[in-house]
Amino acid sequence: MPTRRDAQAELSATARALLSGNRVVPVIEIDDPAQAVPLTRALAAGGITIVEITFRTSAGADAVRAAASGTDSIVGAGTLLTPSDVDAAADAGAAFGVSPGWDPLTAARALERGLLVIPGVTGAGEIQQRLAEGHTTVKFFPAEANGGAAALAQLSAPFAHTGLSFMPTGGIGAHNAASYLAIPAVTAIGGSWVAPRALVAAGEWAQITALAAGATAALSTAGA
Numbered sequence: 001m002p003t004r005r006d007a008q009a010e011l012s013a014t015a016r017a018l019l020s021g022n023r024v025v026p027v028i029e030i031d032d033p034a035q036a037v038p039l040t041r042a043l044a045a046g047g048i049t050i051v052e053i054t055f056r057t058s059a060g061a062d063a064v065r066a067a068a069s070g071t072d073s074i075v076g077a078g079t080l081l082t083p084s085d086v087d088a089a090a091d092a093g094a095a096f097g098v099s100p101g102w103d104p105l106t107a108a109r110a111l112e113r114g115l116l117v118i119p120g121v122t123g124a125g126e127i128q129q130r131l132a133e134g135h136t137t138v139k140f141f142p143a144e145a146n147g148g149a150a151a152l153a154q155l156s157a158p159f160a161h162t163g164l165s166f167m168p169t170g171g172i173g174a175h176n177a178a179s180y181l182a183i184p185a186v187t188a189i190g191g192s193w194v195a196p197r198a199l200v201a202a203g204e205w206a207q208i209t210a211l212a213a214g215a216t217a218a219l220s221t222a223g224a
């Protein structure tokens with residue numbers, strides 16, 4: 001009989017598939033769900049076809065629903081803090097979820113709903129707990145405040161043989177993206193710099209496309 005760990009490992013395996021070809025994940029704060037489709041299309045026009053729309057605003061779930069049903073991009077839900085956030089994300093059609101940390105109730109609901117939720121970690125103890133639960137991808141958050149790429153390179157080293165991969169976010173931008181992407185265990189990086197809230201609110205789609213294109217170009221320069 002499959003264990004909870006087996007179920008988590010199976011779910012977590014999808015994280016690599018989602019992130020391997022999409023190494024920059026824009027983290028979105030959105031105020032109007034009607035902006036979700038043009039925003040997601042603006043990112044795609046710049047070469048980014050994945051997006052994490054956070055539940056930090058009340059528009060989050062409706063924005064996920066609109067982008068998931070109205071575009072071909074991979075649409076995830078971020079800032080999932082509770083079981084009801086997991087339900088709202090799954091009901092809205094999110095392809096994945098992200099949490100800044102982790103807690104047993106949210107974890108249990110994610111497994112029940114079959115929604116991959118990437119947990120946040122900052123240290124080795126949390127990583128060992130997530131590995132024991134069957135996770136194979138974790139978020140390193142907040143990345144810069146926890147020592148940045150140098151810290152993540154050291155933190156990830158003892159776990160290299162486990163195959164664990166990391167998605168750092170928090171304080172990442174055009175200036176330091178390459179230093180994270182150079183770490184072997186980093187599968188993708190996340191951040192708001194590609195689609196800052198003010199540009200989203202103003203509907204500055206051309207600027208967002210330009211930022212996405214800049215991030216895409218940086219990936220090819222980095223050989224990522």
Ligand SMILES: O=C[C@H](O)COP(=O)(O)O
Pocket residue numbers: 027141169170171172190191192193
């Ligand atoms: O994962 C979410 C982070 O809060 C995004 O951080 P950032 O605004 O520093 O890119």
Ligand SMILES: CC(=O)C(=O)O
Pocket residue numbers: 054077078079080098099100101120139141
């Ligand atoms: C920080 C984070 O993990 C999130 O907002 O999803």
